[in-house]
Amino acid sequence: MEKPTLITNGKRLDGRDQNTLRPIKISVNPVKNAAGSAYIEWGNNKIVSAVYGPREALPKHTQDPDKAVIKCRYTMAPFSSLEEHGRPGMNRRAIEISKVTKEVFENVILRDLFPGNEISIFVEVLQSDGGTRAAGITCASVALAASGIPMRDMPYAVSVGKAEDTLILDLDKIEDNYSSADMPIAINPRTQEINLLQMDGELTPDDVHRGIEMVIKAGEVITKAQREALLAPYEMTSEKYKASI
């Protein structure tokens, strides 16, 4: 297929500006069996995330006597994207994304409180349209907060890329395939520590710095969506009785 023009007159293919995110909608606890869970609709991405634990880490050789181990499983449903995703379950890409997601949360969860235990994070992509690893991390962090597992911060993630020599935020599938660079970033909003930074393509050092600034600015919107989702059940009951917290 010929490369489409990704930006015309300052507008992207779906009509967004270079700095605009796709609409984000999050709800908490769709999975009742889990300790905590969340569902996110980020543009056309639809992702469910569930958290189990802390529970005894099995098989036993995976246990760490000093701290909890995080196990993460990111999978895409076979019907999730336009292209065939083949057999369900882990492939090379899923193993990689599971690893980077795990490392994001290893930096955030207070692991030393639960030695010998495991915390399992499941991220299941039902429908994908680019940027699912970022959306998955954002969703899993809401699920973790809903489960009551102690965390230092509530990370969010979003990708930044470059198309037609312009930096663009939150790439969708077509932009992801035809842009010259794609860089997903996960950040702790309070400390602004970077937990994940991967890059695919070519960016100048200056682009990387400007990209990170764009992500931090967009983080306000994503964090707001996460907070609203988590506080909604509590504020609903308060409103019902017209009482303050």
Next chain:
Amino acid sequence: MRRLVLPGDIIAEKPLRLDHTIVEEGKTCSTVIGIFDEEKNSFIPLEGLWYPTPGEKIIGIVEEAKLNTDLIDINAPYKGLIISKFSETSLAGGDIIEATVKELDKTGTIILSRPRVLFGGKVLVIKPSKVPRLLGKQDTMIRQIIEKTKSSISVGMNGLVWIKGGDSDMATKAILRIQDESHVPGLTERISQMLEGKE
């Protein structure tokens, strides 16, 4: 002023010694969803896990009764353990028991003592963070439910509640309602009206 806080929120610009919080760079941050009271400097977790402390009463289900030790499922990351040598009660798999946390092992095992078998009834699992609210100040809330419904109720700090006899359906409803509405003031009033059938 009370306000809802989320993991990572700064609750005070100075270091405070509170449960469910951490101090980073001289600032106190919450680690779970909770309510922070700025006047009393108190933090109430709304979601959270149970951290066992010696002396607490728990409800558990016997998972495996062995010759010397009994393994108890107590809704926690670690198993509860009863050493048969020190207890006169003999237990069988599937028994619902009430016991006290005696000590915490270095490996994380929770050693229990003074088990008492609870016959019949049902076990309700609620969030451990809501147990203090279910008990109320000096157990007022749970006493009110027991008095009005005439049920036998035993509350474990680990989030398991045993209910038997009386109007147990009403008791269950009241307990689940306390779990959902624990953060809204005026709860005792609403529960008492509910139990009297005025709502």
